[in-house]
Amino acid sequence: MDIQNRILGDVYFVTDTVVDWVDIFTRPLYRHIILDSLAYCQKEKGLVIYAWVLMSNHFHAIVGSDGSNKLSDIWRDYKKFTSKKILNTLLVDPQESRKEWMLNRFEYAGRNDKKIKNYKFWQEGNNAQEIYLLDYFNQKLNYIHENPVKAELVNRAEDYRYSSAIDYAGGKGLLDVVVV
Secondary structure: OOHHHHEOEOEEEEEEEEHHHOOHHHOHHHHHHHHHHHHHHHHHHOEEEEEEEEOOOEEEEEEEEOOOOOHHHHHHHHHHHHHHHHHHHHHHOOOOOOHHHHHHHHHHHHHOOOOOOOOOOEOOOOOOEEOOOHHHHHHHHHHHHHHHHHOOOOOOHHHOOOEOHHHHOOOOOOOOOOOO
């Protein structure tokens, strides 16, 4: 199915933010939990990724589903899995100097949420915005890829490793992406 037909629904701009904007994704160990989970969702659940960027404390993406599963179900499972995996990894990571502080923030956030037993990792919701028009798609695509440039992490979007900007510049990034 071509992108023009896809951008008539079932394609969303999503944002997921770590509780209290904790900068946990400064460490490759935690970044790769996100990447591995997204790759798994692509292979096993039908997640389609058009664009993405992983910053130090949040994640933006343009995503859809190939129809084998509802995107909301895929995203719910992805957030649940990554939350548990990151927290379990953090609990046993002897290298993390900020472990106690981060766990304290996640525990405090979890205390105020009846659905959470111990720790809350992701902020509530994902601010999903359905994309109907190619112009809106391009606006969000630009926003995603310019995030690391605006944060002064790189001079050019395609130089940021944890993004799909390299795919749109003709290279190959860390995740499979449907380039529009």
